[in-house]
Amino acid sequence: MFASIMEQLINGLRTGSIYALIAIGYTMVYGIAKMINFAHGDVIMVGAYALYVCIGVYKLPVLPSVIITCIFCSVLGVVLEKVAYKPLRNAPPLAVLITAIGMSYLLQSASLLIFGATPIPFSSIINVKSIVVGGITISGITIVTLIVTIIAMIILTLFINKTKAGASMRAVSEDRGAAELVGINVNKTISMTFAIGSFLAAIAGILFICQYESLKPTLGALPGIKAFVAAVLGGIGSIPGAMVGGVILGIIESLSKAYISTQLSDAIVFGVLVVVLLVKPTGLLGKIKKEKV
Amino acid sequence: MSSNKLLEVDNLNVYYGNIHAIKGVSLNVCEGEIVSLIGANGAGKTTTLQTISGLLKAKTGSVKFNGKELTKMEAHNILKCGIAQVPEGRRVFANLTVKENLEMGGITVKDTSENKKAEIEEIYKRFPRLEERKKQTAGTLSGGEQQMLAIGRALMSRPKILLLDEPSMGLSPMLVKEIFKIIKDVNESGVTVLLVEQNAKMALSISDRAYILETGKVSRSGDAHSLMEDDAIKKAYLGA
Ligand SMILES: Nc1ncnc2c1ncn2[C@@H]1O[C@H](COP(=O)(O)OP(=O)(O)OP(=O)(O)O)[C@@H](O)[C@H]1O
Ligand SMILES: [Mg+2]
Numbered sequence: 001m002f003a004s005i006m007e008q009l010i011n012g013l014r015t016g017s018i019y020a021l022i023a024i025g026y027t028m029v030y031g032i033a034k035m036i037n038f039a040h041g042d043v044i045m046v047g048a049y050a051l052y053v054c055i056g057v058y059k060l061p062v063l064p065s066v067i068i069t070c071i072f073c074s075v076l077g078v079v080l081e082k083v084a085y086k087p088l089r090n091a092p093p094l095a096v097l098i099t100a101i102g103m104s105y106l107l108q109s110a111s112l113l114i115f116g117a118t119p120i121p122f123s124s125i126i127n128v129k130s131i132v133v134g135g136i137t138i139s140g141i142t143i144v145t146l147i148v149t150i151i152a153m154i155i156l157t158l159f160i161n162k163t164k165a166g167a168s169m170r171a172v173s174e175d176r177g178a179a180e181l182v183g184i185n186v187n188k189t190i191s192m193t194f195a196i197g198s199f200l201a202a203i204a205g206i207l208f209i210c211q212y213e214s215l216k217p218t219l220g221a222l223p224g225i226k227a228f229v230a231a232v233l234g235g236i237g238s239i240p241g242a243m244v245g246g247v248i249l250g251i252i253e254s255l256s257k258a259y260i261s262t263q264l265s266d267a268i269v270f271g272v273l274v275v276v277l278l279v280k281p282t283g284l285l286g287k288i289k290k291e292k293v
Numbered sequence: 294m295s296s297n298k299l300l301e302v303d304n305l306n307v308y309y310g311n312i313h314a315i316k317g318v319s320l321n322v323c324e325g326e327i328v329s330l331i332g333a334n335g336a337g338k339t340t341t342l343q344t345i346s347g348l349l350k351a352k353t354g355s356v357k358f359n360g361k362e363l364t365k366m367e368a369h370n371i372l373k374c375g376i377a378q379v380p381e382g383r384r385v386f387a388n389l390t391v392k393e394n395l396e397m398g399g400i401t402v403k404d405t406s407e408n409k410k411a412e413i414e415e416i417y418k419r420f421p422r423l424e425e426r427k428k429q430t431a432g433t434l435s436g437g438e439q440q441m442l443a444i445g446r447a448l449m450s451r452p453k454i455l456l457l458d459e460p461s462m463g464l465s466p467m468l469v470k471e472i473f474k475i476i477k478d479v480n481e482s483g484v485t486v487l488l489v490e491q492n493a494k495m496a497l498s499i500s501d502r503a504y505i506l507e508t509g510k511v512s513r514s515g516d517a518h519s520l521m522e523d524d525a526i527k528k529a530y531l532g533a
Contacts, residue, residue, distance in 0.1 A: 178380060
């Protein structure tokens, strides 16, 4: 029993890490551009296909393929913002929301056109052996996922808290007008946010596709929406919140799939979200926004 | 006093949607001066400053700095020309430390990190209370300390002109005196000042000239001394 629970916890940690990586993108973009980028989930899909093109089509080695994938997604994120969202900087939120949904469909349709609807098999690029600790088997992909996620989060946290660029991102997210007045280039800061968020989404896409080993144009939709829930659960706008929210969501999902019901697991996840928001409307680590007097 | 016009605002018109907030305002500030812009709530003082700084766009009219047109420029580029603003309500970055706030103020300055550090030390010398609290987040400072931080942050960009929007707002009379003394010191160190105030008495007492703004229009202007002696002004703004 104990071993089985531990295994489910570790599975949950693995899925949760991927949610967390994606959730960070939602939360950073929300914090800085005050919008929900609903096309963010599809960046994961683009990352998965980009990796497939590098490895499956052009037969490139793993490391360059991963680097190309991450850079490609970062550039995609920046272009998406410049083309679709920047012209709407001062538009009503509904217009931005509809545009984001439109961008999501655009990316899915583009990959449908290029790669077709038939799922493409893809074999994992992670060849790490599983290990057994105290009777519990931990798969190679789990080990790699956890290590990569932890490293990514440490680097991101240091970047946000210790560098000037990080401080300017915090400044813009707190008060865009005041940030402009001190001469922070807000457009550049927003671009940087999209680049970082999409970079992390590419990593998530790579880890995701190594686990599921099959590509289809809608593959980003479900992890995208789960990660969005994770970001809201943790407190949208808060980076630690996105990390915690992602991990908690993954664990709840894994435990409820194993011990309650596979069909009900999504309902349980959303149930937890509703309860948390009822008790704490700003999410687990979200800050209460002080109104300016 | 030199009559070299540093900042020239000419026939400025600014709208919020259909609301015509600034109706043909013209004013100028010469190098080395302290000029006040005085007016009641809603007169358009903040709107004028925000337009000069590039946060709001004018519908018509021009803002020239050293002869260079600013109205089409982005805010961060206007700052680089040498125009810094201490905004209404201070607007320090509450979640950033005092030191980080000052660093953000100097973000456009291209210089060695030693010189930037020295710059921050200069600010600490001017405001010793900020040095004591340099590691605290700005949100934990008192109102007066936040005002000093906002001024320090603006000075970090090495401005030629400092725009201040109601620096006395919400401060005790003692602190107001202190802030006005700081403004005078800053001016004496070679920074031109455009000061927005409702506290007309204090503002006029340190100014060379002043403009009176009423519902989006300049109703009076002149040297501070004669405005202070003017009966109509006394009645409307000096509580006499
Ligand atoms: N965001 C806005 N949307 C619509 N109208 C606005 C906005 N901001 C200001 N106004 C209007 O523009 C006019 C000028 O406002 P402004 O804030 O410039 O006045 P002010 O002189 O700075 O006043 P105060 O002393 O209260 O700060 C006012 O009538 C105000 O109602
Ligand atoms: Mg005002």
